[in-house]
Amino acid sequence: MKKHFFFFFLLLPLLQFAQGFSALWEGHFSYFNIVDIAKSDTKIYAAAENAVFTYDINTEELQEISTINGLSGEAISTLHYSDAYQLLLIGYENGLMEIVLENNTNVLTVVDILDKVTIPPSNKGINHFNVLDNLVYIATDYGISVFDLERLEFGDTYFIGDQGSQLSVGQTAIFNNYIYAASRNGGIRRASLDNTNLIDFQNWEIIVNGDFLRVEALTNTLYAIRSDRVIYEIQETNIINLFQYNRPPLKMVGIEDRLVITTDNNVFIYDENFNQISQIDIDQNFNTSYTSAIIDGDVVFIGTTNFGILKTSISIQDNFQEIHPDGPLLNRPFSLEAFSNNLWVTFGEYSFFFNPYPLNSRGFSRYDGNSWLNIPYDDVLEAKCLNSIAVNPFNVNQVFVSSFFNGLLEVNEEVPTFLYDEENSGLESLFIPTNPTYVDIRVGPSQFDEEGLLWTVTSFIPKPLKSFNPSSGQWRSYDFTDIVPDQLGSNLGYRDLAIGRDGTKWVASYSFGVIGFSNEGGSDRIKNLSKDGNLPHEYVTSLAIDRRDQLWIGTIEGLRVLFNTSGFFDDDNVTASEIIISEDGVAKELLFKQLVSKIVVDGSNNKWIGTIGSGLFYFSSDGQQTIFHFTKDNSPLPSDNISELSLDESNGTLYIGTEKGLVSFKTGSSSTTEDFSESHAYPNPVRPGFDIVEEKVKIKDLPENVNIKITDIEGNLVAEAQSRTNQRYNGFNLEIDGGIAYWNGKNLANNIVASGVYLIMLSDLDSFETKVLKLMVVR
Structure with a gap:
């Protein structure tokens, strides 16, 4: 090297x-x-x-x-x-x-x-x-x-192993001009620092054989810990047995002529002569395990598995201070739901094959944009394997969290209040003939429709699709056996749920592709789209209905789009289409063979698509333009394995869950509004210190289909844009991204405008409503 x-x-x-x-x-x-x-x-x-x-x-x-x-x-x-x-x-x-x-x-x-x-x-x-x-x-x-x-x-x-082989070294120590190494199954070895040829394994002598984990030096004493939990003092080539711990020592640190040893339930502090100064046990108020510790004067800082750092006094341990930044419970988000400036996160895993075992007990977290509230497992009514989250759009303080073992958890005002199961709701347990009393309710994807009904999908039962009215408490169940005949087979898992504006429920399944269900008009209609309909694989992982009512379908082997969703049940030859793009003049399939984990549609109808292995993509509405491609090499993503996405349309924040933590990205997009009642421009006035070209003037709270004209006070046209033409990231001076427009302060001649008053004329191309805003620019 x-x-x-x-x-x-x-x-x-x-x-x-x-x-x-x-x-x-x-x-x-x-x-x-x-x-x-x-x-x-x-x-x-x-x-x-x-x-x-x-x-x-x-x-x-x-x-x-x-x-x-x-x-x-x-x-x-x-x-x-x-x-x-x-x-x-x-x-x-x-x-x-x-x-x-x-x-x-x-x-x-x-x-x-x-x-x-x-x-x-x-x-x-x-x-x-x-x-x-x-x-x-x-x-x-x-x-x-x-x-x-x-x-x-x-x-x-x-390489200090026998004959120069590789040998695992847990820790080194410098003592009396020697470097000592504690090695696994290689004993304690040392070499003189005066020797200029330490790369020769023969210059390393074995002090004692055995499986050693740690070695540490104080001013006049050298200590080593073996895997049998015994700590020794090393004197030249001899070792002296000092003590055997009840639990395996995890860390040994020498600092300020003191020796600090950490086990999972104790911290021991010794002086130079191995006289115990202090023993700090687990405090009854903190149910945790210790991982490491360090001291500063009379203060000890202890690393834990559940509470960050605990700070206390070495001499008097009557008070523990919890130290850590604000954050979610865990670094393994499983499901995200961002809504109305709040983010809900669960951590309840089930496997690729929809197996929740071993059952996990993890609680959930909520972020309000400033601070985190963490609800521990002790408070979730023993609901395990928490996954999908649905926020009631008519009562944002009511949230439902799916349990892939216990049913459905209702949360009100951030407090878990009720657990729906097979005895008190329309939910059902899977049935095992050899064990008929076994209860296992695997509720997964859930979503509210426009009428305020909560729709859920339960795996491994014949009637997986269920609706629940939170106001009346009424449950209804819908049968899938026309498509999915085997109620207990391993092919009955359901990964995602999307609801179209026409009321159709689209369900992502493990081995039956996309299942469409409609009960509009009083009759149930069910149909599926699989490999015969041009899906690259029957295992569908993610679904999203875009603003043109097109269904974007993610599978474990690529991406498809169902353009004609309205004719799905009537078309005998319905097929999904791949997105074909031109790359260096060569026609290629977009995301060919990629495992698509999540699809999110933003206010501009553009698509955020997460993958396993290739990071995060942001595509134009038709998929032809790659606007961003974020990976761990060019962005703060902690992993290229994207497990979950959720876009808060109220503020344009995209939350990105990965196998190694959660990050967010401010997209600048926002949802559209019904009218111009809240439309406004900012900053207003635009002052000389504002970089209008880079920071841009924002025109916010716009309807979906809008025309914008900017003129000077004399009526001369300065800039113009339409929602479906001048979309963002295409180099226009005035760009529209969902419910927000961006103006870089330039006119039709591509020059920055002079100081003055400018009129922003808004026209809704659907309702013909208009509004005029005034903007002051001072340069």
Whole structure:
């Protein structure tokens, strides 16, 4: 690895991203589960799975460092802070190393270990950093690598196993001019730092054999921990048995001539002579496990799995302070529902094959745009595997959350109030002939229609589609056996539900493609669209009805569009169509063979499409233009595996769930309005300090089909646009994106307008309503 390194600086976060939108992104990571802790003279650094936060010891200020700042989003394994160089070192399970500068805005990414082809991927994990002067000794699953902080490059790598083989090293320590390594099944090994040829395994001697996890040095004493939970003092080539812990030690840190050892339920603090100073047990008010700990004077900071950092006194442990940034319960969002400036998140998984086992108990979270409210499992009436969320549009304080095992949970004013099951509702359990008393109600997709009825789909039963009227309490069930004959087979899972403006319910199934159901006019009609209808695969993952009543269909092997939804039940030869695009003059199918995970339609009828493996796409309304393609390499996405999307049409925020956390993107789009009653332009007036070309004047709360003319006070036309012509991202001076228009201040000659009063004339092309707004521009 010598003198081979690759890095990039993020002098400003937006410089990293090729498409330049970092200011529009926000991270919503969970900071409850702490992996490791480090400290400087003034700050505590805590790694929470794949993000970091800092805590200022003096001011108690919290600051987040995540993919928004340039971190990779991968799983963090260890932290270390260098006081001399004012650098935070972050090690990852996959071998990646990142260095964060003191201001937390510059990130250096080092991929030498990650890209090393001679080391198996399973052996690249970074376990520990040990800094001596300008050198970092990196303990890894293959040996020890040396990194120069002065030159920011790798030096030698030590393969210290027998005959120079790779050997997993959990931790290193510097003591009496020797470097010691605690290795798995390789004992404690050491080498003299005066030896200039440490790459030769023969210069490493074995002090003691065995399976050792940790080694740490204080000023005059060297300690090691073996996998049998015994801690030893090492004296030259001898070891002295000191103590055996009840639980396996997870971390051992030497700081301020004190030794800090963390198990999952205790923190032990010793002096130089291994006299116990303090033992900090789990507090009865915090049901959690400890992961790591560090001390600062008489204060100990303890990493936990559920409460971030707990801060308490070493001498008097009568008060624990919970420290972490605001965030959702977990970093694994399963379902999202954004509505009216609120986001609801669940974490209840079921597998690709609709198997909820092992059953999870995780609660849910709600974000109001400023803060998070987390509802723990203890408060959700024992409803497990929570997934789909439906907000009542006629009562936004009433929310229904599907349980893929227990039924349907009703939440009122953020409080779970009622659990609907097979005994108190129209919901049904799957039926197992050999175990007829077994109850398993797998409620999945749910959505409200325009009349205020809640529609849900339950997997593995003959009548999966059900409607529920929250006002009357009435339930109705609808039979799918004409399409799906086997009520217990593994092919009866349902992934998504979309409701058309004509009342048709579209259901995404595991092995029967798209199932359309209509009960308009009093008669039930049911039909499906599968591979015979040009679907690339029967497993349909996502459905979305766009603003032209076209059904966009995502499958595990690509994308299709059903253009004629109104004739679906009457057309004997109904087929879906692929989107054909031209790429470098070659006709290609859009998202060919891609696993489409979610489709969302915005106010401009453009499509946000999430994939597994290829990140997030933003397409024009017809799919012919790729407006954005976000991946973890060019954006703050923590993963290219997009699990869920939800667009809050009230403010244009797109929430993006991935397997490694939740982020959001300010799209600038918004939903349309019925009329011009709330239409307005801002900023108004446009002052000299406002960059009108880049920031643009916004004309908000517009109907769906609108014409906009901007004139000067004398009536000269300055700019003009129509909803279906001058759409956003096409280079027009005046662009319309759903319910909002953007004007860059330029006239028909492409020059920035002079100071003055301008008239914005709005015309609804459907209702013929008009409105005139006045805008003052001061340059």
